[in-house]
Amino acid sequence: MHARIAAAACTAFLAAGASAQSSVTVFGAIDLAIAHYKGEGTGSKTHLVPGGNQNNRIGVRGREDLGGGLYAWFELEAGYSPDTGTGLNSNNNNQETGLVNTGGALTFNRRSLVAIGGGWGELRFGRDYVPSFWPLYIYDPFRTGVGFGGVTILGSTVTNLRASNSIGYFTPGCDPYLCRGLFAQVMIAFGENPSGTPQEDNGKVAGLRVGYATPTWEASIAQSRTRNDTVREFTQTSGGGAVEAGFARLMVLAGENRTGRPVAALNNGTRAPFWQLGALVYAGAGYVPIAYTRVSRNDPQDSHATKLAFGYVYNLSKRTALYTTYAHIENRNALALPVNVGADAGPAPLPGRSASGWDVGVRHTF
Template sequence: MKKSLLALAVLGAFAGAAQAQSSVTIYGIIDTGVTYTSKAQTTNAPGVTGINTGSKFAMNSGVIQGSRIGFKGVEDLGGGLSAVFNLETGFNNDNGALNGQDPGTTNLFRRKSVVGLAGGFGSVLLGRQTDWADTISAYTAVADFGGVIQNSGSNLNRLQGVRTNNSISYTTNNLSGFTGNLMYGFGETAGKTSAGQSFGLGGKYDNGPLGLGINYYQSKQGPTPSDTSLLANAAPLSTVVGAANAGASAAKVLNVVASYQFGPARVYGNYSRVKQDLNTVAVTGLTDATRVTGATLGLSKKADMYELGTAYSLTPSLKLLGSVQYTRADFDGLSGKGKLTQFNLGTDYWLSKRTDLYAFVSNLRAKDMKNPGVYADTTGNDASQTAVTVGIRHKF
């Protein structure tokens, strides 16, 4: 009897040690808002002629942060080395559908799918992941307004978080406030390594109230581009994605961001430049007279983006928010510059550490280019659109 009890005690000790050395965490976000949008243009049902334009009420999933569920784990391998993984899928909780699939794919863990090693040297991750622009977006209005501001430029400049397939990244540990990152995406094209490849270099510096960040990302055209933004732009770029352009630079993105905490107020600003060298024929058929109805940021050859904003903590639970985004875009073969300006006001109230209520009002104005709409609802020929959203977010 004593030997049996001793054996059970030893087995229990081993089981406890094994559990202490490895762990898996399930986490997620559910974010849903109700939005009123002025001057919204929506697609009509098949066979219905005319344009369906007017005010619109809608329920939107992932207003500030995309709704998601994820799994992350770590196993202690000894000697300060750990095996790590992270799987994360997005969904629309207003209808239960998977969210944001790459064109022509049915990928499940589309938000993140990585495995790697971590230790005193930093971490190395392999799989599908965002570049460093997603990390330093914590210093920008993306942290407060999320997807509300994506159409004014932060989706194009990658601050909203764009994925890179078939990628490997290295991130240093915190070195006296500095953290650096390197990324490389494989184009997986036989006989031409440069086709579809991408690479990124970034860093951030945290020192008390000061936060600074910089990132550069470049991707190249190819039949299987690692940069998923090229998959999203496949239709407008269909005339330039042929074999003759494989390996040519398709996107070059630079982000410089800064944030400073003045007591209860966080003040921030950033600048981004996006160059899309292959956008030389995508606006064929447009003229300066028709650009307002046809030219979008995704078709621009070069875009410069500026942002200023603040988040003021009125109480520990209540924040008042404000930001302005301004973008100037050049289109090949067209004179002048298209301009987008977005003004945002908002409030965020935390009911607990995991649940908050928010309310936003945004106005997006376009000049000499198409207005993309605050929530991807186009405004036709009208230069201004306003959207008001109230919503709830829960983290688990």
């Protein structure tokens, strides 16, 4: 029972399932919460927040068996904001200049890929998750910053989760989302700039992930690097592990975001190491996610922040859940991180001050 709850918590977005199939499936999630965020010295805000427990998405996936052990599959996945009914932006070249803004129309910004595989492994082509995304997702009880989890990003937000124009290879034992046994993932992606120009390498991405996973424990480490004209090179390193302990799924996560030159907007820092201790504590028909995170930055003030987040998710069914979360973050020196992440982060506090917040919401997957 506990293992099933953990699997549902960590991979709720699978919705209709990712098992082998010869048909096309529509899947998605809709999640909205009432949230109240406060930043010390800057006020508070009460608003409707999309994706408090599960990022909102709608997609289509399918698989065909080709015979002889070969298969092909595809996935098209679009993110959207259900509080406004608008789609989210994408990126076409892994650079700041590549923002695709459609005025709120749907884009397949989350995933857009086709794959072919067999006993030798699997090749994927298109827009997909970078290798360093997976430890951040799997070993964070709040799943890469959904709701109140997550860690700060230094230097780039263009390829910290996904890359466009990518080619990826996965060793045998990996399905569209999960890997088992000894596994590895390699990715390269292209900025698609003309050769012979100063910007020809901008947007190029290279990444590697290696790990070992069983149904009861797993561990992995990954790194992704992106050429970037502004910061020279953005490097994201992440790793960690998780183990089923009967009463909970225990997790540890650590990593670093690094830039090749100081970033003025980030107080001239170049490195942001972080670590997190987390757990999904089983509680009846639901679970309690809890995480303690520390992130630092090598700016002139040696700034750092700590964050405590916890909540409760109650599963009304396999597809529908109610949830609530509270979080508090203590910033020191030049850091001014808000309590949440993304467009709905709420008021950022004054540098060196605290932020806090809570939400109550409902999530449904299909």
